[in-house]
Amino acid sequence: MSIRRGLATAAAAMSATLVLAACGGEGSGGDKGPVSLRMTVWTSNKPHLTLFNEIAAEYMKAHPEIKEIKFDPLPFESYSTALTTQMTGGNAPDLAWVFETDAVDFVSSGALVPLDDTLKQTSGYQYEDLIPSTTKLWKRDDKLYAYPFSTSPFGVFVNRDLLKQAGQKTPDELIKEGRWDWTTVLAEGAEVHRSTGKAGIVIRDFEYKEWSNAATFWGGWKAEPWSADGRTCTFDSAPMVDAMTTLHKGIFEDKAMPGPGESADFFTGDAAMTITQISRGALLDGVKFDWDLVPLPAGPGGDYSVIGQAGIGVVKRGGHTKEAKDFLAYFTNPQNAAKFAAYFPPPRDSLLTAENLAKTNPLLKTEQLESVVVNGVKKGVVKPGHAGQAELAQRVRAGLDPLWTPNADVKGVLGDLCKNISPLLEK
């Protein structure tokens, strides 16, 4: 009997604990004291986070109403999904980094609050210093919804040793001769692959899935995936068909690029050239080969440049929008923007000079910074983005899949793709 009683007591105690546990754990909620701010970021790079924390610590010294400022790194690959899941789960951050491809969704949905009033009223902010081409994507009805803290152009990193080994001219020679164009680059890439077995040219992170990175190629043909108003598909337009035909031939006939399902990493010496953002330059630290950084090659449409961007916005549902806006105004003021320039090309006219960037990018030469970064930011086209980006991107990926086979009918595939995505564009 005593065992029975003991068991009953134990079971009752277990249930009681569970009930108590279920009822407990409620946040203290509704406190009017100092607030904590949280910013989601996709970098977990130590020097980046150290810099952010230093700036935040300085801010908190003068602002006792802020108890804590936390930078919360989420994995890059699933960043947008993780961020929106947090927002769904009632755990929205106060500030968030936003990808350029998600800009339209975030800016138009009302998820972010307008910043320009706060930024303009902050003394010493110099709002007019922000370069218009960098803020365009983040504006709606002339209101700024995110600060474009990083505007990073795409360039071509070159393994000069590998090109010479394959008996090819280096880009600096080609630029002097006025022959730095896609015809030459694809021919050189094909020759590198033929003679060394290594990859010729790699569009980094494209991998036949992240098709928006292919904009760094078709930009040379002045091709666009959709019209400027975003409502008409232009994948089947003449420039795009020409660009894709050249790309397809480069991959499957000339073998100037690794094919689908093949990988080659430039930074480990497996490819002669790679197209990527200059922020990847950090990967060059310690490489054994002689390298160079040059602008994207010209296409039939002439010179062009493509930029990737990232913004910081204040999330409406974070709850502390006033405090978050004030902190953002400090975080991105001219002095702090200058510190960020070490990692992220700044959107400020006064800071975006080759000399200035050279101070903090010891790996890159002034000419490289001038030709790729400064000119790129001022003239560049941002990677394609659209409302409903994730769904659209998925449909385009699926629609382009038939293109990445040796005998694809380029024009037919692109025509089908347009038929497939038009309903989404028209929404």
Added chain:
Amino acid sequence: MSVSPRTAVADLPKGGSAPAGQPPRRPFWTRRRRDQLAGLAFITPQLLGSAVFVLLPIALVLRYSLYEWNVLAGDFHYTGGDNYTQLLDDANLPQVLKSTALFSVGLVVLNLGLALLLAVLLNQKLRGMTVFRTLFFSPVVVSLVAWTIVWGFLLQNNGGINGLLHTVGIDGPNWLRGEGTAMVSVIVVQVFKNVGLNMVLFLAALQGVPKELYEAARVDGAGAWVRFRSITLPLISPTILLTSVITIVGSLQVFAQIAVLTQGGPKLSTTVLVYYLYQQAFQFHHFGYGATLSILLLLIVLALTVLQWQMRKRWVFHES
């Protein structure tokens, strides 16, 4: 023992003393009631867990499926049956269901077939058999994502599998990029990962088959195949039922392999239902529609399980 037979619980309800002249009323806290209470108390944690983490979410999903929920805009409004109408009109859904069925059928057939074969082979009394059993079981305990990433490298066009094929003069296909081969690859990766678990279950079942039956059959002149078909299979049929239910339900929930290896492509060839609903809810921000898709998944799993349960009477031996 000097313990009173009345428990502390039984002391609680007072005032039940019987009026004089009437036969004494049986105490409320009979032994049977006390046992029931103890039993209930024991299952309460589990019941609460189920209610909070299973039943409540299912109810919420049912509710969300009637709403349009845009996370970014913070917009949440009732749309009635719109999501269900969209489900019926969804042009991608037939292809998604086809991929799901292909995956499940392929996985179940390959997994159970291979598991049974391995179990029969490993059910011999030979030296070093434990080593092989451990070897085949070890993938089960490996992290799923790590396993899948390694297979992703092997299955690349210039990866290990094609390299191996090349040495024997075969030009291997681009496994993860071909519409047919991508699905086969995902299935095989999953089979190798989990075949060990079913193998162990089959092994246990095989060892439970009485030896006398085989001896008797051998005396009667039955060959190996007849013994397997007429003795082994019927006697391990309860295990076959168990493994097939687990494997089918598991196959309908495949996610990580697809997310890592193919992201549903090429085209929609490996977009199974769970991956599609993940895309809709978490990537495209259509939470309401995602919830509707998960109701569809729930119904499919439920229907298949009920079907198997009903069919067991036909082919499972010694079920009461």
